[in-house]
Amino acid sequence: xxxxxxxxxxxxLGLLPAHLIMLLTLIIPIGIIxxxxxSTRGPYGGFEYVFTTAxxxxxxxxxxxxxxxxxxxxxxxxxxxxxxxxxxxxxxxxLLSFPVAYFIALQRPAIKVLLIYLVTLPFWVSMxxxxxxxxxxxxxxxxxxxxxxxxxxxxxxxxxxxxxxAMLLGLVxxxxxxxxxxxxxxxxxxxxxLIEASHDLYGNRLxxxxxxxxxxxxxxxxAGAILVFVPSLGAVLEPTLLGGGKTMMMGNLIQLxxxxxxxxxxxxxxxxxxxxxxxxxLIFQGLRSMRTEGLERAA
Amino acid sequence: MNxxxxxxxxxxxxxxxxxxxxxxxxxIAVVVFYSFNANRIVSNWGGFSLHWYATAxxxxxxxxxxxxxxxxxxxxxxxxxLVALMAALVLVRGRDVRFRRISEAxxxxxxxxxxxxxxxxxxxxxxxxxxxxxxVKLMIAHTTFCIPFAFLPIRARLQxxxxxxxxxxxxxxxxxxxxxxxxxxxxxxxGVFAGAMLAFVISMDDFITSxxxxxxxxxxxxxxxxxxxxxxxxxxxNAISTLIMIVSVVLATVAFxxxxxx
Numbered sequence: 001x002x003x004x005x006x007x008x009x010x011x012x013l014g015l016l017p018a019h020l021i022m023l024l025t026l027i028i029p030i031g032i033i034x035x036x037x038x039s040t041r042g043p044y045g046g047f048e049y050v051f052t053t054a055x056x057x058x059x060x061x062x063x064x065x066x067x068x069x070x071x072x073x074x075x076x077x078x079x080x081x082x083x084x085x086x087x088x089x090x091x092x093x094x095l096l097s098f099p100v101a102y103f104i105a106l107q108r109p110a111i112k113v114l115l116i117y118l119v120t121l122p123f124w125v126s127m128x129x130x131x132x133x134x135x136x137x138x139x140x141x142x143x144x145x146x147x148x149x150x151x152x153x154x155x156x157x158x159x160x161x162x163x164x165x166a167m168l169l170g171l172v173x174x175x176x177x178x179x180x181x182x183x184x185x186x187x188x189x190x191x192x193x194l195i196e197a198s199h200d201l202y203g204n205r206l207x208x209x210x211x212x213x214x215x216x217x218x219x220x221x222x223a224g225a226i227l228v229f230v231p232s233l234g235a236v237l238e239p240t241l242l243g244g245g246k247t248m249m250m251g252n253l254i255q256l257x258x259x260x261x262x263x264x265x266x267x268x269x270x271x272x273x274x275x276x277x278x279x280x281x282l283i284f285q286g287l288r289s290m291r292t293e294g295l296e297r298a299a
Numbered sequence: 300m301n302x303x304x305x306x307x308x309x310x311x312x313x314x315x316x317x318x319x320x321x322x323x324x325x326x327i328a329v330v331v332f333y334s335f336n337a338n339r340i341v342s343n344w345g346g347f348s349l350h351w352y353a354t355a356x357x358x359x360x361x362x363x364x365x366x367x368x369x370x371x372x373x374x375x376x377x378x379x380x381l382v383a384l385m386a387a388l389v390l391v392r393g394r395d396v397r398f399r400r401i402s403e404a405x406x407x408x409x410x411x412x413x414x415x416x417x418x419x420x421x422x423x424x425x426x427x428x429x430x431x432x433x434x435v436k437l438m439i440a441h442t443t444f445c446i447p448f449a450f451l452p453i454r455a456r457l458q459x460x461x462x463x464x465x466x467x468x469x470x471x472x473x474x475x476x477x478x479x480x481x482x483x484x485x486x487x488x489x490g491v492f493a494g495a496m497l498a499f500v501i502s503m504d505d506f507i508t509s510x511x512x513x514x515x516x517x518x519x520x521x522x523x524x525x526x527x528x529x530x531x532x533x534x535x536x537n538a539i540s541t542l543i544m545i546v547s548v549v550l551a552t553v554a555f556x557x558x559x560x561x
Contacts, residue, residue, distance in 0.1 A: 011396050014389035017382045018446060025443040026408055029420035035424060036374060046426065099309070103316040106307060115320075117555050122323055124551035126504050128521045129540040132528055133326035136333065139532060143329055174324065195307050205309060222440045234413020236507045241528060251415045251507075258422060258511060271419050278413055 037268035047264045055269035075253070079273060082250040085164065086232035089171040092227050093179040093239045094221060098173075101183040101220075102213075105190075123177045131237045134170050135161060138220065138242070162244030172236040175231055179224035186220025187213075214281075222289050230278055302381075327544065334537035351538035361539060364523035371434065371509075371519060372502035375441035376449075380495040382442075383449035391457040407451075417444055418508040425512070427499040433517030437509060441502045448501045449494035456490025489557050496554045501545070 040050040054063075061069040083222055104115045122130060138141045139163045176290065192214065198208040236251035243249065248256070257267025330353070334352070334558040340347025355361060386406050389396060396402065409417055430436055443483040464486065484491075506516040513522050529534050 011389050011393045014385040014393070014408075015396075018386040018450075021382065022405050022408050025424060025439060026412070026417065026420050027405075027422040030416070032423050032427065032470070033416075033419060053489065071451055099312045099315045100319045102309065103312040113559065115316075117552075118320060118323070120555070121548065121551055122327065124554075125327065125547045126501055126524075126540070128504075128506050128528075129330065129543055130326065132524070132536070132540060133330045135532055136329055136537075137326055171323075176323075192307055205509075209309070212504050230413060232506075234415045236415055236510075245469065252411070253414050254419060255507075255511060256417060264423075268423075269418065270432065271416050272411055275416055278411075282411065285439050294342055298551075 009144060011230075028069050033268045033271055036265055037272050039268075041248065041264050042263050043097075044262075045295050047268075052265075054109070055265040059269060059273070069109060075270070078248050078250060079277075081247070082233060082274075083277065085168055085249065086235075088168060089232045090179075090225050090229045091204065092168075092172050093176045094225065097176060097179040097183050097224065098221075101180050102187055104180075104184055105187040107243060108287055118183075119177050119180050127174065130168055130174060131241050134166065138166050138169070140188075144155050161242065163247055164243075166242040167238050167247065167249070171232050171235060171243045174235075174238060175228045178227040182223035182227065183217060183220040186217040186223075190216050216263075219289060222285055226282065228283055229281060231239075233278055233281075234274060311462075313396065314352045330537050331541045331544070334534060334541040336534050336537075338518065339534065351534040352542070354535050355538045355542065358535070361520075361523060364518050364520045367434070367437075367517055368503055368520040371441055371517075372499050374438045375445050375502045376499040378438075378442040378494050379445035379498045380449045380453075380491065383446050383494060384453055384500075385455040386446075387450055387457055391454055407447040410447045412509045414444070414505075415511075418511040421508065422511050426486060433512070437517050438510050440508050440512060441505065444505070446504055451499040452494040452497060453487065453490045456487045456493075460486055489533035492559050493554055496550060496557075501549060 008202045035049070036047050037055050038051055039047040039052065040052050040054070042048050057063070057069065058075075060071065061075075062072040063069060100119075104112055104119070107115060135142075139145075140161070142161070193214070194212055195208055198212045203211065235249055236255055239247070239249040239252045240255075243252070250273070254267050254270050254274065256261045257270065261267075327507070330532075333344075335347050335349070336344055337348035337350060383406070386402075388400060390403050390406070404411070421436070421443065425436050425439075460483070465478055465482050468482045469475075473481065504521060506525060508524065509519040510522050513519075518526075524536070524539065527533070527539075
């Protein structure tokens with residue numbers, strides 16, 4: 001006979017360490033971030049618990065000497081740039097990944113394994129090294145410039161480094177393996193009989209792609225979009241190293257406020273905006289995939 | 300059957316994939332290529348040389364950073380794998396686990412947040428409780444964000460495991476602990492190992508959190524490399540990068556083979 005009151009609850013005990021760590025190092029500190037974003041900046045960095053909405057106002061306005069507010073879009077531009085670059089990164093990754101994932105899925109098992117290994121390998125290679133490689137390629141006297149000059153295409157070109165294009169290239173390069181893998185998984189699950197059926201019903205390759213393959217691999221694309229979009233929104237290395245000091249994204253703007261600029265409340269406010277953006281996106285995608293699942297079940 | 304007649308194939312996808320793989324590996328090849336450049340200026344080829352590897356290996360700051368990274372990663376890997384294993388056993392095997400989905404989301408919380416937010420959270424936490432030891436800060440922070448990376452492969456392995464074996468052990472009067480140690484653990488070991496390996500690599504590779512917490516003499520390898528990049532492109536940097544890549548590729552290959560051998 002078991003005495004239910006005496007046996008320890010293994011379920012609770014097993015989860016306790018993980019939950020305790022997340023509670024103490026993330027959940028409570030995120031609460032503190034919210035508090036900091038409504039606090040006053042300390043005289044030597046840090047913050048003081050004096051309530052103010054100044055950090056959020058600072059996101060949109062400059063405060064003049066007499067306290068009048070003047071609209072200043074500098075931070076808004078950073079937020080907009082972050083959203084646009086992440087969206088473009090995700091779209092480019094989607095476009096590039098589908099043909100590659102599809103091609104891999106059709107190979108013999110041994111080759112398939114090898115190609116998937118090759119896709120995941122860069123993910124294991126240090127992120128900072130992969131971003132650094134683009135400095136060598138795009139920089140002054142870099143590989144791209146030399147090649148173009150060697151071919152006689154350009155004489156004197158502006159450095160490709162430091163700007164939106166360089167950041168975009170770096171972002172796509174960093175995160176594309178995370179798009180290929182889920183799309184590959186969903187193509188693998190696709191029943192080839194459906195493609196043959198579409199052709200038997202006189203659908204050509206394009207129609208089959210549009211009406212059969214793409215709709216059925218949508219869950220993989222949604223998963224890939226999440227895996228690429230979320231880290232792009234929070235990217236720090238790519239904007240710091242490839243964007244130069246002036247074209248920032250939210251990630252390195254936050255880092256700057258907690259580092260050199262020593263304006264913790266402003267940094268906290270931007271972090272809240274970033275977290276809100278991620279949450280809105282995740283909820284939106286969650287609803288979309290729920291609808292897709294619902295349609296599949298109804299069909 | 301002729302390949303052209305296979306309705307599943309799309310023309311051009313092969314060529315496209317070939318270009319894609321070139322794009323994926325060319326930047327890495329460029330770094331490796333110029334690491335053998337005798338010239339001090341990276342993109343001016345001055346003949347083959349191993350000079351920069353010798354410089355890198357005798358760089359004391361680099362070696363200190365490697366030691367810091369290894370120590371932090373070792374602690375974070377052991378701690379996060381143990382915690383993740385316990386959580387996975389409950390979440391996959393436990394009966395009547397309340398709030399299973401929310402519990403799992405909490406374990407995976409670092410994956411749902413941009414890393415800079417995780418970094419800011421731990422930075423503010425450590426400043427509030429007044430923790431000053433750089434190494435301890437890094438170990439705690441790395442353990443936190445490594446947990447989901449250790450958790451997911453273990454969970455996958457547990458989900459794929461046959462429950463009958465464990466029940467058979469219990470039928471043969473093995474106690475819960477003996478059944479776990481002699482049956483369950485050996486079976487899920489590849490998953491545990493893969494999870495630990497992933498946690499180790501994620502910790503070694505981390506820049507965002509380690510950079511924000513960087514103080515108290517605890518500079519990790521990526522943070523040190525970042526400081527070198529800020530000083531400008533150099534062949535020594537390429538040599539260091541190449542050495543790191545060799546280690547990464549070996550680790551990745553071991554992990555990959557382990558996961559394949561099911």
